[in-house]
Amino acid sequence: MSINLQSLFAQLLVGLINGSFYALLSLGLAVIFGMLNIINFAHGALYMMGAFCAYFLLNVLGIGYWPALIVAPIAVGIFGMIMERTMLQWLAGIDHLYGMLLTFGMALIIQGVFQNYFGSSGLPYSIPNELKGGMNLGFMYLPIYRGWVVIFSLIICIGTWYLIERTRLGAYLRAATENPTLVRAFGINVPRMITLTYGLGVGLAALAGVLSAPINQVRPLMGADLIIVVFAVVVIGGMGSILGSIITGFALGIIEGLTKYFYPEASNTVVFVLMVLVLLVKPSGLTGRAT
Amino acid sequence: MTAMTDDTLPAIPRTIRDEMIAFGVMTALLLIVPLTGVYPFFVMQALCFALLACAFNLLIGYGGLLSFGHAMFLGTAGYISAHALKVWGFTPELGILVGTAGAAALGVITGVVAIRRQGIYFAMITLALSQLLYFIYLQTPFTHGEDGIQGIPQGHLFGIFNLANPTVLYYVILAGFLFGFLLIFRAINSPFGEVLKSIRENEQRAISLGYKTDQYKLLAYIISGTLAGFAGSLKVFVAQNASLTDVHWSMSGEIVLMTLVGGLGTVFGPVVGAFVIIAMQQYLAGFGQWVTVIQGAIFVVCVLTFRRGVIGEIAHYFRRSL
Secondary structure (H helix, E strand, O other): OOOOHHHHHHHHHHHHHHHHHHHHHHHHHHHHHHHHOOOOOOHHHHHHHHHHHHHHHHHOOOOOHHHHHHHHHHHHHHHHHHHHHHOHHHHOOOOHHHHHHHHHHHHHHHHHHHHHHHOOOOEOOOOOHHHOOEEEOOOOEEEHHHHHHHHHHHHHHHHHHHHHHHOHHHHHHHHHHHOHHHHHHOOOOHHHHHHHHHHHHHHHHHHHHHHHOOOOOEOOOOOHHHHHHHHHHHHHHOOOOHHHHHHHHHHHHHHHHHHHHHOHHHOOOHHHHHHHHHHHHOOOOOOOOOO | OOOOOOOOOOOOOOOHHHHHHHHHHHHHHHHOHHHHOOOHHHHHHHHHHHHHHHHHHHHHHHHOOOOOOOHHHHHHHHHHHHHHHHOOOOOHHHHHHHHHHHHHHHHHHHHHHHOOOOHHHHHHHHHHHHHHHHHHHHHOHHHOOOOOEOOOOOOEEOOOEEOOOHHHHHHHHHHHHHHHHHHHHHHHOOHHHHHHHHHHHOHHHHHHOOOOHHHHHHHHHHHHHHHHHHHHHHHHHHHOOEOHHHHOHHHHHHHHHHHHHHOOOOOOHHHHHHHHHHHHHHHOHHHOOHHHHHHHHHHHHHHHHOOOHHHHHHHHHOOOOO
16 A cells, blocks of 8 residues: 555644644643533533634734734633633532533533524634745645644643643642642632633633634534544543643544544544543543542 | 432432322323324424433433433434335334334443443543444435435334324324333332432442442443434334434433423423423524524523422422422
């Protein structure tokens, strides 16, 4: 079998990009789950809101890609924090499944509203001028924007890991995850930390949305199918470790890219099939603790 | 792990008598529907979904397992039945049988994988499994992709009952619903059901008492999937098509919503919930995507203020179990 290197590398790049989104989204899910014990079903809808936020900033206010990279995650993050304050906080102490149902309802509401006004077709969002074009690496042609997405996502992921595992704020966060009552007794405002954590996770999703806007078009349902793949990623990786979800996200993206090259019919399903295999061999996930 | 229904299930001993009376009332109401002039298609559709929601409720309400992928049983049984009826020319009873058997087989295969985790992981796994099946059905030729299998012949059940006649079809669907409902009712009130409830309340304790809880959960999952498939096979005769919507994640969400509205872990809640949601969809059909928004809002309101559901609230008020 002859291998066409050009298209193999192209598919690998697509895989890496999808992997960046899996990593950013599963990272956010893991951070939120750690603090709130909630699986945030609205994550895909909030990712979509991030992309729409960039679209509005450009087309309504004339604000371009670079400011949107900061403004959109903050705006969607604030929306998330309002959600947490008004609704999610009331679910503390009851079964985790209710959090999933509530956020599923939120996802339906958000996606339904956007579908009403924008239909199901995609809106274009152009690549910023600085990142247009591409370069020839000899073995493949690399569109600069795609290379940027992979590298920038990696930086954000590592930054988040550093924030949680290596800073004082992160230490409070990890302590509050283990024992919120005790951390409160030390005078730390745990409810505020929970709200901020939710905002952080949601902001990461919105950031992924902005990054994806020039690649995938801006569509109301762009996050609806993605979130299910990310759930499978989370089941495979387990939510116990931050670094674990980053690595799993990228790795699965690459595997998906390879599948697209060698056996394209299975590219939609390969992550789910891997999930089944992992569950049969190591039910607790690759890095996770058993629950 | 805390039990799903800690604060929702009333601490009242179950009385079979109340439930039998409620069952009698429900059956009588459903029997006279064709005489009332209510659009029978609507009621038949609602009955199929009611059975589906009851099957789903067996798992969540009594086993504490939230399946976010029950549409896979509905869709799989629907596709198999539709294919058997249309392409292989099976009789209706055989068509229902192979569809239900297909769902049972799917239950065995996916159950072995899914019951390895609990709680939210179980929900995510079932959702992912049903998405896997969605993509398979999207690509395999026999499902006809986006078009679905259409124009399915209804035929004569047992060679006698002409299912093209709406009244005959109605009573056949009703009989199927009651059969499935009583089966679930029996399962809940059996020793098996009691063990299932004990697993929901405290799995570690059930294990320490010597119960092989994985086997009980797997069996509950298979029964639930099989009956959901039975509902899917029945629905083929009502809708006369089988399409991708039946396997989509939004369908799984609707099943959850019906049960939540009616009351998780109540015997009659899923039936009431199915009628409420199907009626809502009928009346709001002209509002496009706002239906999705309203469904989302119902989810939010139910979770925040109304966790017992319609029947759960009524039962709580009268201090009875329904």
